[in-house]
Amino acid sequence: MTMTDKIDLDDIDTDDADEPETNHGDWVWRNDGAPDADPEVPMTAAGAGSGTNTDTTGEEGPVPRVPRENEDKPAGVPTESGGSGAGATVSNAPDDAEPMAEGPHGGGVDDMTLALSYNAVTELADPQLVVVSAREWADWVGIVGDVSAPVITKFQREHGIDADFFNGTGTGPAERLADIGKTSMFYADRLAVVGTSGDEWIAEEAGWEFVPLEKAAEKADWELEEG
Numbered sequence: 001m002t003m004t005d006k007i008d009l010d011d012i013d014t015d016d017a018d019e020p021e022t023n024h025g026d027w028v029w030r031n032d033g034a035p036d037a038d039p040e041v042p043m044t045a046a047g048a049g050s051g052t053n054t055d056t057t058g059e060e061g062p063v064p065r066v067p068r069e070n071e072d073k074p075a076g077v078p079t080e081s082g083g084s085g086a087g088a089t090v091s092n093a094p095d096d097a098e099p100m101a102e103g104p105h106g107g108g109v110d111d112m113t114l115a116l117s118y119n120a121v122t123e124l125a126d127p128q129l130v131v132v133s134a135r136e137w138a139d140w141v142g143i144v145g146d147v148s149a150p151v152i153t154k155f156q157r158e159h160g161i162d163a164d165f166f167n168g169t170g171t172g173p174a175e176r177l178a179d180i181g182k183t184s185m186f187y188a189d190r191l192a193v194v195g196t197s198g199d200e201w202i203a204e205e206a207g208w209e210f211v212p213l214e215k216a217a218e219k220a221d222w223e224l225e226e227g
Contacts, residue, residue: 110139110188115177117195117202118145118152120213125223127159133220140164140186144173144193144202177206 114134121127121143134141142165143152149168156163165186167176177193180186193203194216203210217224 109182112138112190112192113140113142113180113186113188114138115142115144115173115191115193115202115208117173117193117199117213118143118147118155119196119199120194121155121161123196123213123225124217125225127155128161130220130222131161131163133222139188142166142186144176145199146173146202173202174205177202177208 116131116134121130124130131141141163143156143161143163144167145152149166152163152166155161156166165176165180167173171179177191180191190209191206192209192211193199193206194211194213195202196213200210202208213224216222
């Protein structure tokens with residue numbers, strides 16, 4: 001078998017008269033030409049990102065820019081941590097701005113949280129009405145008692161009550177209230193327990209204010225169960 005002689009493409013004459021003038025980048029997009037033959041493109045604002053600049057004398061140099069402080073530090077690390085600060089979060093708040101609101105809700109601490117003892121709610125003529133009226137001046141209303149969680153749940157279901165919190169079977173009433181600290185959503189400036197004379201220990205152990213049921217009923221116009 002006879003091998004065909006190699007053809008040198010450079011020796012073939014071509015007619016370039018009808019071919020359009022090449023554009024910058026044709027060798028990439030159209031597979032036409034070579035990088036060395038790529039026509040020069042004038043420097044524009046869009047080309048400033050290349051890192052070089054061609055001035056009127058034809059000399060190349062770095063693109064003029066405003067120098068940044070701490071350029072010898074790692075970028076992307078806040079300045080206070082030893083970096084150049086690039087990428088760090090910058091606050092636009094003025095120096096004399098008021099601090100952000102404190103409290104578990106981000107809007108300040110609530111005014112009052114009321115805990116009704118189980119002994120107290122069982123002495124009310126209309127427990128549902130009492131809870132509804134209490135919500136008019138208390139931010140949170142709960143039920144706690146020295147009983148199991150199913151007992152409190154059953155009482156709420158029977159009387160159409162939806163308390164914000166109550167103690168569980170494995171948590172005593174005083175322990176449940178003591179857990180309502182400054183990071184709790186139920187925390188308020190005033191923490192009060194409304195209960196019978198036998199419930200004072202709950203408020204005392206939890207560090208809450210105790211309000212006797214009779215006193216609260218008189219002030220709030222609550223009706224107690226007869227007998």
